[in-house]
Amino acid sequence: MKKLATFCLLLLAFGAFAQFGGFFKNLQSNTNAQNNADGGNKVANFFKMGLDAGNVLKGVNGIGLQEEATIGNSVAVQIVSRYGGLVRDPEITRRVNLIGKSLARSCERPELNFRFGVLNSPTVNAFSAPGGYIFITRGLYDMTQSDDQLAGVLGHEIEHVAKKHALKIIARGQFLQGVAGLTSDIGAANGKRNLTGYSQSIGQLSDLIMEKGFDPQTEYIADASGSQLAATVGYAPDGLRQCLQELQKHETAGATFFPTHPPLQSRIAKLQSNETARN
Amino acid sequence: MGWRADFEEQMKPRIIPFLFACAICATLSVGFEAGNTVFTTHYETALLEEPQPLAKSVATLPFAASVNITTLQGHWAQVSCTNGSGWIYLGNLAGEKPVENNSIQGLQTSASATTASVAARPLDNVTSQYDDQEGLGQAADDVKWLESQSDAISNSVVITYLKTNKKGEYQ
Numbered sequence: 001m002k003k004l005a006t007f008c009l010l011l012l013a014f015g016a017f018a019q020f021g022g023f024f025k026n027l028q029s030n031t032n033a034q035n036n037a038d039g040g041n042k043v044a045n046f047f048k049m050g051l052d053a054g055n056v057l058k059g060v061n062g063i064g065l066q067e068e069a070t071i072g073n074s075v076a077v078q079i080v081s082r083y084g085g086l087v088r089d090p091e092i093t094r095r096v097n098l099i100g101k102s103l104a105r106s107c108e109r110p111e112l113n114f115r116f117g118v119l120n121s122p123t124v125n126a127f128s129a130p131g132g133y134i135f136i137t138r139g140l141y142d143m144t145q146s147d148d149q150l151a152g153v154l155g156h157e158i159e160h161v162a163k164k165h166a167l168k169i170i171a172r173g174q175f176l177q178g179v180a181g182l183t184s185d186i187g188a189a190n191g192k193r194n195l196t197g198y199s200q201s202i203g204q205l206s207d208l209i210m211e212k213g214f215d216p217q218t219e220y221i222a223d224a225s226g227s228q229l230a231a232t233v234g235y236a237p238d239g240l241r242q243c244l245q246e247l248q249k250h251e252t253a254g255a256t257f258f259p260t261h262p263p264l265q266s267r268i269a270k271l272q273s274n275e276t277a278r279n
Numbered sequence: 280m281g282w283r284a285d286f287e288e289q290m291k292p293r294i295i296p297f298l299f300a301c302a303i304c305a306t307l308s309v310g311f312e313a314g315n316t317v318f319t320t321h322y323e324t325a326l327l328e329e330p331q332p333l334a335k336s337v338a339t340l341p342f343a344a345s346v347n348i349t350t351l352q353g354h355w356a357q358v359s360c361t362n363g364s365g366w367i368y369l370g371n372l373a374g375e376k377p378v379e380n381n382s383i384q385g386l387q388t389s390a391s392a393t394t395a396s397v398a399a400r401p402l403d404n405v406t407s408q409y410d411d412q413e414g415l416g417q418a419a420d421d422v423k424w425l426e427s428q429s430d431a432i433s434n435s436v437v438i439t440y441l442k443t444n445k446k447g448e449y450q
Contacts, residue, residue, distance in 0.1 A: 058436050067402075069400045069401040073401040073422065074410075077406075077410055077413075077415045077422050078407075078413075078415070080421045080422055081415050085417065086424065086425055087415075090428060093425065094428070094432065097428070097429050097432045098437065098440045101429075101432060101437045102447060105370065106368075107320075108320060108375070108377060109320070110320055111321075113430070115430075116419075117425040186402065192369055195405060195408055195409055198405070198409065202409065232369055232449045233355075233370060233446050235446070
């Protein structure tokens with residue numbers, strides 16, 4: 001009897017191993033297949049990110065607050081330059097900053113000096129830069145219908161900064177310079193030497209933020225945690241979803257909203273799924 | 280655009296749900312539940328007698344202090360730690376220990392010895408050289424304008440806004 005029980009346990013264990021083993025094998029196989037496809041290294045990088053977690057942490061922590069603020073300021077200037085300048089309306093800027101700062105003081109990095117601005121562009125998009133610079137376009141600002149929706153959008157961008165999504169990409173060495181090179185360039189530039197390496201790295205980071213965007217998983221995480229942040233502070237937990245659904249009504253074949261983010265439909269579906277899980 | 284479409288097509292059936300589930304699990308695992316250990320995120324966090332923003336302070340906890348949640352009530356957590364027990368607004372806590380990080384080029388400054396605005400100030404030499412080199416004068420002026428507008432909204436202005444609109448710890 002005892003032997004039979006032991007055999008059954010071994011069989012179960014083997015079955016479980018076979019199941020999960022097969023799953024991971026398929027996962028690996030899918031990953032390899034994707035690696036052969038255009039841009040598939042993004043998936044590989046995601047897994048690599050997990051394997052290199054220790055190095056990532058060390059790398060990200062190698063960028064101090066002043067360095068982060070310096071990088072963020074230069075990226076912010078690039079964003080403003082490429083998106084038609086800033087809307088210099090004190091009332092609009094005050095509203096965006098009051099809501100944004102209310103959220104930011106409850107995020108994981110309240111020590112950052114968050115600033116919120118509106119870009120003078122009719123496109124519908126939002127961006128964040130290291131150090132706490134957050135921008136939404138005038139097109140998006142005009143389409144948000146309430147403080148709850150605006151808080152949802154700003155919460156998403158705050159979470160990119162709070163979770164150091166852009167800095168982690170630098171730390172993973174996906175840029176020309178990497179952390180060591182970039183911090184050394186900041187040091188050199190501070191001593192008024194050449195800025196070549198720094199400029200190239202800022203250009204690459206700005207391109208990523210404004211043209212390619214983060215990986216879809218990173219965006220979904222920012223959606224989920226940004227909505228949670230808004231809810232903690234007392235805004236509607238579904239403000240971001242409401243905003244995306246409103247945008248979806250106006251989306252046509254020729255006009256894509258949030259082009260640097262995953263498709264609206266999948267973001268909405270995942271937010272709805274989170275809300276169901278919470279309830 | 281190509282990689283995103285390919286990614287959606289080929290990986291969505293299996294990897295996205297798996298990764299998303301992992302992300303949700305990770306989020307939930309560091310969430311606020313009785314029995315969890317969490318950490319303060321501000322340089323000074325008041326441990327309060329009651330779950331009210333104006334309640335008497337039992338102790339002041341430093342940055343990244345570890346506390347154990349005993350109960351949850353709305354947006355407040357009752358916690359215990361070496362300094363005693365009391366209440367903390369959830370917005371002042373994080374599931375993961377925050378990292379103190381104010382260094383640059385070997386210059387170390389402790390969190391208690393600096394202020395957020397000093398620690399988070401960009402290096403003017405670098406930013407102005409970069410703006411000049413790239414011909415970004417107008418955009419740099421815009422960012423300076425934004426900084427002045429934004430910095431005028433002080434912490435006390437934000438707290439007044441929270442009180443008036445019943446947000447944050449004033450819900």
